[in-house]
Amino acid sequence: MPETPVPSVPDVTLLRSIGWPYAGKPEDSAWRAVMEAHPGATPARVIEQHRSGYVVADAPGVGVKAESLPEWQRPRFPAHERPAVGDWVLLEDAASKRPRIVALLPRHTGIKRGAAGEHYHQQVIAANIDTVFIVCGLDADFNPRRIERYLLLVGGGGAQPVVVLTKADRTEYAADAVEVLADLTAQGVPVFTVNAKDPESVAQLAPWLEPGHTVVLVGSSGAGKSTLTNTLLGDERMKTGEVRESDSRGRHTTTFRALIPLPAGACLIDTPGMRELKPTGEEDLADGGFADIEALAEQCKFRDCSHDREPGCAVRAAIEREELDEGRFLNYLKLRDEVAAAADKLASRLADKANAKVQNKALNKRLTDKYGKR
Incomplete structure (x- = not known):
């Protein structure tokens, strides 16, 4: 099947090297509608998310800070509707030192959780991902119940979960841990034990790291996510730290989410350790x-x-x-x-939002009836 031409894309090859999924995917029509509404804009991927803004890229190793839409900065704007790492956005003035984000392209997959606090909010951990590596250490970090909680959050997002049990070189009970998770493997969830420092051991994960694919690492601090990232990169780029002997927990060596192109052609999203994993209410057990x-x-x-x-x-x-x-x-x-x-x-929350919309509509009608349209 011939590929549909993509409007306003300077180099499709470079975009695909950072996960561009446009051609041949069901979301083509939705993406095209947004892109056609902004004919002068070009696509880029969010590779870093900070409180002060975003870093985006349209090729491997090329990241620039981008200004976001003003409405995204409003305190009451829903957090899950703002871009997250892995999202695709449209830029205007892309060649300038400070390009502007003018639109968020629809997500085709993602992983999110309920944000901390009493009020209901959703937090997107990563967007447009193919696979989620649920990383758990084979030390005191090993917790089947927490792995099940991660699987629940991943399950409805459209990505393939893979359980990666690290520190296999430090225990003689790796096979026993896999047996404990037999109910998961029986349902088609791959489970691997690896030495995250050994490239040959990590090579088991190669089927999920093909060119153009995007993988996100999730797990507790000290589970070995940054060590695994360094081995996949072939470079000690990510900071790693020792874990406490009492509970095998580590410091947050990764402090923000970042998308990193791998030498093999895949993209990896490393995330800080997450202590709280609340459901959003949209999950399917x-x-x-x-x-x-x-x-x-x-x-x-x-x-x-x-x-x-x-x-x-x-x-x-x-x-x-x-x-x-x-x-x-x-x-x-x-x-x-x-x-x-x-x-x-x-x-x-949805009912309150719908009621507020109805009330605003009624108020606008009364004002129009009284003062006329402005």
Whole structure:
């Protein structure tokens, strides 16, 4: 199939080397509509996100600061509607020292979480990604429940999750850790153990690092994300730090999200360690590594089964037969409640937004009726 010509793109080859997904993807029509609305603008990718603004690039190794749209700077503007690392934007005055962002192109995948605090907000961790490497150390950092939480956040975003267990050279129990995660591998989630300092060990990840692909690393501080990044780069570019012996946690050697082109042609997004992983309310437990439990629940005798002591409960029967780990099931219940609570907050926020829109429309009509159009 011939590729659709892309308007206002100076060099498609260079853009593809930093993950340009335009030709042949379902979002072509949506992207084209935005691009045609800004015929003088050219695309670039957000490679760094700071509180003061963005750094964008239209080729590997070329980053410039860009001015964002004024509305993105307003305090009440939804954070998840602002660009994030990995997003594609349109620039005007791209050749100048200070180009201006004039539009955000629609995302085709992403990973986000509920932001910290009592009020409902969403935070985009990375956008337009093909794969998420969930990095976990094979020391005190190893926590199957946290891995399941990451999978829940990744599941609905459209990217492929891959669990990467680092520090395999420091333990003799790597195979046991993989066995603990057997329920995940049975659902098609790849799990690898690696020595993040060894290029031959890290080479197992090559199928997800093909040219044009974008991978984001997520995990706790001290899990080995920066070490893994350095090995993939073949260069000690990212700072690494020692971890505490008491809990295997490290300092935040990565302090902001950044997109880095790899020698193999893929793009890697390194992220700071995340301590809080709140659902947004949009997650699907079946897509987040719990499809087997959801399938069991459908076999229960009663549709409203709480999976406690009801007769004919397929879930409790699987636990008693030791076919389902009870700790994993309890985490499923916990995450299910968190998703439901977040979904309620989301619904309330959307309802408030819709009511405000109706009220503003009514107010504008009254003002127009009284004073006429201005």
